[in-house]
Amino acid sequence: xxxxxxxxxxxxxxxxxxxxxxxxxxxxxxxxxxxxxxxxxxxxxxxxxxxxxxxxxxxxxxxxxxxxxxxxxxxxxxxxxxxxxxxxxxxxxxxxxxxxxxxxxxxxxxxxxxx
Amino acid sequence: xxxxxxxxxxxxxxxxxxxxxxxxxxxxxxxxxxxxxxxxxxxxxxxxxxxxxxxxxxxxxxxxxxxxxxxxxxxxxxxxxxxxxxxxxxxxxxxxxxxxxxxxxxxxxxxxx
Numbered sequence: 001x002x003x004x005x006x007x008x009x010x011x012x013x014x015x016x017x018x019x020x021x022x023x024x025x026x027x028x029x030x031x032x033x034x035x036x037x038x039x040x041x042x043x044x045x046x047x048x049x050x051x052x053x054x055x056x057x058x059x060x061x062x063x064x065x066x067x068x069x070x071x072x073x074x075x076x077x078x079x080x081x082x083x084x085x086x087x088x089x090x091x092x093x094x095x096x097x098x099x100x101x102x103x104x105x106x107x108x109x110x111x112x113x114x115x
Numbered sequence: 116x117x118x119x120x121x122x123x124x125x126x127x128x129x130x131x132x133x134x135x136x137x138x139x140x141x142x143x144x145x146x147x148x149x150x151x152x153x154x155x156x157x158x159x160x161x162x163x164x165x166x167x168x169x170x171x172x173x174x175x176x177x178x179x180x181x182x183x184x185x186x187x188x189x190x191x192x193x194x195x196x197x198x199x200x201x202x203x204x205x206x207x208x209x210x211x212x213x214x215x216x217x218x219x220x221x222x223x224x225x226x227x228x
Binding site for chain 1: 156157158159160161164204206214215216217219220221
């Protein structure tokens with residue numbers, strides 16, 4: 001079964017450093033998403049991406065965050081200057097169509113720890 | 116705004132016990148409803164879904180019925196196994212405008228042999 005692949009599985013970074021979280025969505029999917037889950041809290045929407053543009057973003061997704069699809073297969077989330085409160089599990093997801101009828105396929109997540 | 120409320124965990128059951136995990140939602144219109152499962156060390160996997168009122172989603176012995184009158188989508192399984200131990204997330208998605216998910220907090224299930 002096709003999978004969404006995320007790397008690394010765990011990243012530790014110093015506060016103020018830049019991090020890039022990587023995702024390879026399913027090849028025929030067109031819609032891409034990042035969600036995050038702070039330990040013990042809800043899974044929260046960050047951003048959706050289609051046709052090389054952000055289609056929606058949450059209030060969490062401020063100027064410190066950016067996404068891109070640099071080469072047609074990878075989908076990355078960059079945090080420019082990490083804060084302690086960015087420590088969370090980050091999930092990438094993809095869908096074949098942006099419809100509520102279709103569920104997401106999620107990756108296994110990257111656990112980001114900011115120290 | 117839209118929201119999903121799940122019962123607090125952890126839920127600990129013996130093998131072959133009956134499982135119910137409660138989920139209620141608040142949303143305008145008629146959202147689609149989902150249950151996702153997260154096994155240890157893995158991502159979120161779609162377990163089942165329902166896209167309109169009175170629909171019943173089912174998979175791997177799990178069932179949930181979309182109840183508009185009670186705004187609920189409770190997850191049930193008649194006989195749990197140790198391998199069902201995981202975290203279960205209820206989620207909704209609107210059917211127009213934004214399709215992003217609103218998740219509940221997740222309910223950890225532990226099944227003892």
